[in-house]
Amino acid sequence: MTSVPVGSDPVQEVGIVASGDVVKARQIIRTLAQQSRLSLVDQTKLVTAASELARNTVVYGGGGTMRACVARDGAKVGVWVQFTDQGQGIPDLELALTDGWSSGKGMGLGLSGARRLVDEFDLRSAAGEGTTVTVVKWVR
Amino acid sequence: MTERVPVLKIGDVLLVSIQVDLEDQMVLDLQEDLSDRIVATGARGVVIDISALEIVDSFVGRMLATIASISRLLGAETVVVGMRPAVAMTLVELGLSLGGVRTALNLEQGLGYLNSARDKQLGVPGFTAGSPDTGAETR
Numbered sequence: 397m398t399s400v401p402v403g404s405d406p407v408q409e410v411g412i413v414a415s416g417d418v419v420k421a422r423q424i425i426r427t428l429a430q431q432s433r434l435s436l437v438d439q440t441k442l443v444t445a446a447s448e449l450a451r452n453t454v455v456y457g458g459g460g461t462m463r464a465c466v467a468r469d470g471a472k473v474g475v476w477v478q479f480t481d482q483g484q485g486i487p488d489l490e491l492a493l494t495d496g497w498s499s500g501k502g503m504g505l506g507l508s509g510a511r512r513l514v515d516e517f518d519l520r521s522a523a524g525e526g527t528t529v530t531v532v533k534w535v536r
Numbered sequence: 537m538t539e540r541v542p543v544l545k546i547g548d549v550l551l552v553s554i555q556v557d558l559e560d561q562m563v564l565d566l567q568e569d570l571s572d573r574i575v576a577t578g579a580r581g582v583v584i585d586i587s588a589l590e591i592v593d594s595f596v597g598r599m600l601a602t603i604a605s606i607s608r609l610l611g612a613e614t615v616v617v618g619m620r621p622a623v624a625m626t627l628v629e630l631g632l633s634l635g636g637v638r639t640a641l642n643l644e645q646g647l648g649y650l651n652s653a654r655d656k657q658l659g660v661p662g663f664t665a666g667s668p669d670t671g672a673e674t675r
Contacts, residue, residue: 415559415560415561416559418559418560419557419558419559422557422591423557426590436622437621437622437625437626439622440590440591440620440622440623440625440626441622441625441626441629443590443591444591444592444593444626444630447591447593447595448593448594448630451560451593451595495631505594505630505631505632506594508631509594509629509630509631509632510630512629512630512631513626513629513630
């Protein structure tokens with residue numbers, strides 16, 4: 397799932413650098429969620445997760461990129477979103493996904509909370525090598 | 537310069553109606569503006585209407601909790617009104633239940649709560665349960 401499923405719609409790519417880009421990311425994901433016909437609650441969950449991850453990209457990753465598309469996998473339809481940055485990375489992934497863990501600026505709900513709001517969640521990172529988070533929300 | 541969320545005064549209540557998708561800086565500005573306005577006006581209550589917000593993420597959620605705490609220290613009670621059902625479901629799943637924040641379904645109920653809280657505080661008769669002058673208990 398770290399790569400887009402074959403047969404998905406074209407991927408949109410947008411820079412996530414300033415805090416205004418978090419708003420832009422939300423709008424793009426909202427549009428894709430509507431296109432894929434996610435329910436209103438699932439749209440809200442996905443957009444919220446994207447908002448958390450986009451903010452992480454700006455605040456902790458020092459800026460990066462969001463790639464997103466309507467995903468199609470056999471009969472399944474959903475939204476695929478990936479955030480990539482070249483920041484300091486996360487030394488301990490297990491710990492970073494624990495509720496309440498925070499590097500100090502937030503409440504520690506961003507990563508762990510975002511994971512609960514989506515159907516698929518993949519976090520890859522290493523100290524000094526940046527971070528890539530990929531999520532998918534499928535239409536039920 | 538970013539847009540600012542307007543703070544309106546109605547009697548001794550400050551009304552904040554959030555109508556746009558919030559950028560993080562707007563959230564921080566609002567916290568400051570509202571604190572200043574509470575002190576300047578001596579407001580006893582704050583109503584934050586979030587009915588237009590399609591999402592509330594952990595940043596905005598934390599701001600609501602912070603505003604409620606700051607307002608309380610400044611002598612004003614905060615009620616958050618108009619949360620959409622999908623937003624409520626998402627917030628709980630995110631792990632943010634906003635325990636310290638008073639909420640009401642809509643603006644009318646929010647203002648009603650602030651009025652009764654104030655009357656109770658001022659000891660206005662007729663607001664205690666089963667008050668004698670009405671002859672009937674209000675339910």
